[in-house]
Amino acid sequence: MTGILLTTTVGSFGKPDYLQKARNANARGKVSDTELADLEKKATLEWIRRQEDIGLDILVDGEMYRGDMVAYFAERLDGFTIGGLVRSYGNRYYHKPVIASKVSRPKPMTVDWFRYAQSLTSRPVKGMLTGPYTMLDWSYNEAYRTRRDAALALAEVVRAEAEDLERAGATYIQIDEPAIHARPEELDIAIEAMGVVTQNVKAKTISHICYGDFAAIYPKVLELPVDQLDLAMHNYEYRWLRLFDKDPFTKELAIGVVDVHSHRLETVDEAAEGIRKGLKYVTAERLLPHPDCGLKTRTVEESLDKCRVVVEAAKKVRAELAKPAVA
């Protein structure tokens, strides 16, 4: 897809009430897996339509069928067990996976959902994966002697999934690494593991990074073998952009211009200003506005409103760029 300031999102959207209730009921055995899957498809269709209606350029399936971005894969990979609940923040908990033995992938994990979502729209839908380093860092490792060993083993299963997504027609494959700055001294491991994942992939590759000390991994993170880095910027008041003064940014930049953990709705002007800040470092062809992170913690309406602000802000700045420069 070509164009300037193409808009996109990071991956997840708020789940509709009927789906949240069905997920809870499914956990209690009151709703069958088939019934739940039908509702997940319904919600996915709704989100594809909403994204089209709003005018987003590069779509996602919204992850209506996922709870947590690591547990979803851990539940489908051999070698993992799912541990008890662990708090992430406030009153939010997740089942943190345990790497209990050597990992392997019995079958594709996201390809059917990608095919379904892509069949609903003519716009590109991103294939969405969690990167090997984050899979490791957000799990308990009981099986591998070193963290590098575990990351490289996980890279093999993520590579297989990425290649299957590409065979299924994905032209954008996002491999999220939000934990990449958890231990800056291990950045080489994350880079090596991502190299395993993307080595044979021709699709555009993207990695989302958020909530951590980006300065601690920059500019070395530019060696991460993906085409596009997708960064939370609004939450950090765009301070990471200043790093690019000294060491120029060399990839496509998906720039977060609205906060995803606040009920407050940003103004279009505010988001547009964020885009303009990004344009000082990256050309409009290589700058993609989006929310800071996945929107799953927001309601459907809040998710929609935040996305609308991103799209309207991009339109506004595109219009500014289209005006002839004053002589």
Added chain:
Amino acid sequence: MKTTVVGAYPKISDEHQDLRRALHRLDRGELDEAGIAGQLDLTTAWAIGEIEAAGVDVVNDGQVRWDDLLAPFAKSWRNCERGPLERFYDNNTYFRQPVISGPIESDGRTLVADFAKAKAIATRDLKAAICGPLTFATLTAQDTHYRDLAARTLAVADALASELRGLRAAGATLVDVEEPALAAHPEHVDLARAAFERLAKAGVALALYPYFFPSTDLVEALASFPVAQVGLDVRSRERSAEAIDRLGAVKQIVVLGIVDARNTRVETPRELGELVEAALKHVPADRLWLSPTTGLEYLPHDVAVRKLGALTDAARSLGGVRS
């Protein structure tokens, strides 16, 4: 050898989710502040009861009311509030970064009521805890008042000293100072020591816990801090155990973090025994306590219980005081 815990205990288990449900009801407006306070009391009693039932000698209240290590202080101090969400060091756990807009002031009573409640529940020795001054200062997102990190750290230390005086008046005799920033940023060790000098003036015994990162290179410096206890993780990282060989420099009580509170694999008695035996070559048994490496809240509840069991079993088999 006494056993103790550090930091937060799991607030819920897969079976025991009353607090989680109550907080959801609070969000939906179905529960009022009095209702949630009652549930927090019940959950605190549950946490203390579990820690005591595991046989831990010196307990805490599980920090059930704490959203994160900084929250009680960022919420209550004047000219300070909770700001943007951020990852808490190398954990998949998040906290609200403090935002400072003027001179921070504390009435010294932030933790007093909670400590009094816990004291009424606990049947064993109870200790309190505060956030370390360097940790609070380095994790601050915005500060429009203080000139620099040093000024902010010392101002935070003064506010924390006020909290310590409040805790002392409420009967606290030992207070943990959780200071992961010191392990993360050892370059600030002199600043941290200056901040601890201010904490020490409150006149209550302090236990310094620089966790998450290897403290091997810090051990000698920690010995010069005005604290009664130094808590060291000697288990969780590849280099962590190297700190043991330097323990001879420490003249305070050493609290040896021997069960990894961030990994589900439960240590074997032999593994724990080897760590303790190694430490005993440098520290006499009457100055050696045993603990988890950090707060057990990083583990699912069922594993946290097993880890506490491994800890107290180790202490017992190695000649601990409680059976």
